[in-house]
Amino acid sequence: MHAVALAWMALAVALVPLQLFVTAPYGRHVRGGWxxxxxxxxxxxxxxxxxxxxxxxxxxxxxxxxxxxxxxxxxxxxxxxxxxxxxxxxxxxxxxxxxxxxxxxxxxxxxxxxxxxxxxxxxxxxxPESWLADPRFVLGLALFICGAALNLWADGRLMRLRTPQADYALPRGGMFERVSCPNHLGEILEWSGFALRCWNLAALSFAIWTAANLIPRALSHHRWYEARFPAYPPARKAVIPWLL
Ligand SMILES: NC(=O)c1ccc[n+]([C@@H]2O[C@H](COP(=O)([O-])OP(=O)(O)OC[C@H]3O[C@@H](n4cnc5c(N)ncnc54)[C@H](OP(=O)(O)O)[C@@H]3O)[C@@H](O)[C@H]2O)c1
Incomplete structure (x- = not known):
């Protein structure tokens, strides 16, 4: 099982260059030819x-x-x-x-x-029953809960932006002032927390896949926002506050 999980992680990393150049065609990136x-x-x-x-x-x-x-x-x-x-x-x-x-x-x-x-x-x-008190479990659970809360809040906020008049609008408020995709950041934190509290290679591979899928997607979303909204806040990053 360890070998499968390691190979699965290696595949996630190997596909990152492809994900950076070919954005998965769903949501705002949907296009013909698929x-x-x-x-x-x-x-x-x-x-x-x-x-x-x-x-x-x-x-x-x-x-x-x-x-x-x-x-x-x-x-x-x-x-x-x-x-x-x-x-x-x-x-x-x-x-x-x-x-x-x-x-x-x-x-x-x-x-x-x-x-x-x-x-x-x-x-x-x-x-073991004692795992509940292990710091990895406690910290991982806290990270998972914070990530899930951010993901749910941001998804809900984005979905409510759509009106009969406008397909897409400029998101504002909370973590949207720091990053274009707080829902993706929340999802990455969620599965990183899951990996920390499970402390096994399978959960780690999921955290790596999530980051490998969602960081390139958030970068594409960010470029899309900048191209579509000329007054897009210049200090806002794609997915990691102040960094990326
Ligand atoms: N674990 C993983 O590997 C993984 C992979 C992919 C996605 N996910 C999760 O799945 C969820 C959806 O992902 P996604 O990439 O589709 O998210 P997204 O592009 O941010 O879209 C989320 C929802 O909000 C709508 N929306 C987004 N921005 C909007 C705006 N500015 N104005 C109006 N409506 C807007 C979207 O409509 P449209 O769909 O019409 O654009 C969609 O219904 C997220 O929570 C993400 O974390 C997880």
Whole structure:
């Protein structure tokens, strides 16, 4: 399992140059030439529910004794993916928006491997009861909760910007004054916190994949905002305050 997780991490890093030059064509970056399209809502539901089902099934059938900390890992994963697969798609505004089937398919494939790796690891490895008091667990949980709160707040704020008059508007307030994509920053913090408190290679690989996916995407969003809004706040960074 270690070798698979290491190879999976290496793939995430190897694909970064590609992600920096080819922005995944969904949301504001959707464009022609990527084959048939499906509705955004159906796409998000289909690709993200894979993570919920595969992880939950493997965790629950795994033979490891489930200590309290293992149930905290399970609750965090399930809460995140209930939101992403079952709530987020119904909050999207813009009923007629679509994404390429190829994007939904490749995300579902990614989620199968990622949820499989994390589900097998947490289903088959027992954590001692004392892990709840380990500083890695405590700090990781705090980071996960802060990241999730930022991600949820920023996603909600962005979705409420859409009106019948304007497809996109300039986001303002809170962390939007520091970075263009606080939702992506929140997601990176979330899975970094998950990796810290699980302290295993599978969770680390997910944190690396999240950063490898979302930092290039946030850079593309940032360039898009600067091109679209001439008065875009010059001090605002893409995803890491004051840095990037
Ligand atoms: N873990 C991972 O690897 C991973 C990978 C991808 C995404 N995600 C997560 O999935 C969520 C969605 O990602 P995303 O890249 O699609 O986020 P996004 O581009 O920021 O969009 C989020 C939502 O807000 C809308 N929106 C964004 N900016 C807007 C603006 N200025 N005015 C009006 N509406 C706006 C978008 O509409 P449109 O869709 O029509 O643009 C979309 O419905 C995020 O929470 C992200 O962290 C995670």
């Amino acid at each position: 084959g048939p399209r499906i509705s955004n809502r159906l796409g998000w539901l289909a690709m993200e529910s894979v993570s919920l089902v595969v992880f939950a099934a493997l965790f629950l059938i795994g033979p490891a004794h489930k200590s309290a900390s293992a149930w905290v890992f399970f609750a965090a994963w399930v809460a995140h993916y209930v939101n992403r697969a079952l709530v987020f798609p119904w909050r999207l505004r813009g009923r007629d928006k679509t994404m390429p089937l190829a994007i939904a398919g490749s995300a579902a494939l990614f989620n199968t491997v990622n949820a499989g790796l994390n589900g097998v690891t947490l289903g088959w490895i027992a954590y």
